[in-house]
Amino acid sequence: MMIGLTLDEIIAAKAEVQANLIETPVLPLTSARWDGVLPDCAGVTVKLELFQQTGSFKARGALLGIQRLNAAQRAAGVVAASGGNHALGVSWAAKAAGVDALITMPRATDPARIAGCEALGATVTLHDDMAAAFAAMNDAADAGRALMHPFEAAHMILGAATCGHEYAMQAPQIDTYVIPIGGGGMISGMACAIKQVNPDAQVIGVEPFGADSMSQSFAAGEPVRIEKVATIADSLGAPLAMPLTYGVARANVERIVQIADREMLAAMDIYQQNLRITAxxxxxxxxxxxxxxxxxxxxxxxxxxxACGSNISLTRYAELMEGL
Known part of the structure; x- marks a missing residue:
């Protein structure tokens, strides 16, 4: 279950890919612009992982996974299902390795993300929704392509763990980490690393109300599938939790809170106003x-x-902000 993922394994994984990745910066939110905005606490620091290769943390695990393919897997090519960030990460890593990539995406995907994958040489197919994209991914894997699952994979957890280790070393004063949850790859890996650097640190997960598969899984004591995904956060819109990521998260995450779409819109506006980030x-x-x-x-x-990643067109951003 990888619950026992060791610090040595995480450090070795980071050494394996660090030449091609960016050590993304951390920023204490201490400027006057944040006065009266942040809650009453000792301090808030943000890791700007949106400056990673391809614009998100997903590049870490995607690169690790593709670098670890054997010769037969490389020859067969890879397949991944994603609404954007993972798709871009896999497309980039595959191009760097000279591996053919097939990306299955929902039809509603931001056109800028589709174009980004195609510009990196990937073949993109569009499907009715994320469930259909996942089904197409699994069909392609059954036909012989190497599966690059967006979260339920050891290399994705390990890639996220390199981010968690990096963050804990950059900002050792942090005692409470707040990390988004989609499928659970990011929080499971980051939390596993953080807890080994600082066992007393608290890790709190965040899910949209309309995509709360991990919250429901924690409550049920096992991975569950939700009936419907309903959130503007397509990168957090996993329809289910799965055993690997659930197990690692359950072992390392204290609690999960839920947020409304409107709260994300308000936070997007604050990032734009205070840091000029189009989140x-x-x-x-x-x-x-x-x-x-x-x-x-x-x-x-x-x-x-x-700030885990940001691949959004200005058109889509403007459409979303009309709802604020």
């Missing part, structure tokens, strides 16, 4: 949680949030 909804989820359901729970805490 997609998932990118703003940590900040939304700190300003919303967690605002009264952080007194005296050194809080770490993550």
């Amino acid at each position: 997609e909804p998932a990118c703003a989820a940590s900040l939304a949680a700190v300003l919303g359901p967690l605002k009264d729970d952080l007194a005296g805490r050194q809080v770490g949030i993550i």
Whole structure:
């Protein structure tokens, strides 16, 4: 279950890919622009992972996974299902390795993300929704392509763990981390690494109300599938939790809070006004949680949030912000 993923394994994985990745910066939110915005706590720091290769943390695990393919897998090509960030990460890593990539995406995907994958040489097929995209991914894997699952894979957890380790080393004062949850790959990997660097640190997950498969899984004591995904945060819109990521998250995450789409929109606007960052909804989820359901729970805490990625067209951003 990888619950026992060791610090040595995480450090080795980071060494394996670091030449091709960016050590993304951390920023204490201490400027006057944040006065009266942040909750009453000892401090808030953000890791700007949106500056990673392809614009999100997904590049870490995708690169690790493709670098570890054997010769036969490389020759067969890879397949991934994604609404954007993972698709771009796999497309980029595959191009770098000279591996053919097939990406299955929902028809509603932001056209800029589709174009980004195609510009990197990937073949993109469009499907009715994410469930159909996942089904097409599995069919292609059954036909021989190497599966690059967006979250339920050891290399994706390990890739996210390199981000968690990096963050914990960059900002050792942080004692409370607030991390978004989609399928659970990011929070499981980051939390596993963070807990080994600082066992006393608290890790809190964040899910949209309309995509709360991990919250429901924690409550049920096992991975569950939700009936419907309904959130503007397409990068957090996993329809189910799965055993690997659920197990690692359950072992390392203290609690999960939920946020409304409107809270993400408000946080997106704050990032734009204060940092001039054009954040997609998932990118703003940590900040939304700190300003919303967690605002009264952080007194005296050194809080770490993550801007996990942002691949959004200005057209889509403007459409979303009309709802604020």
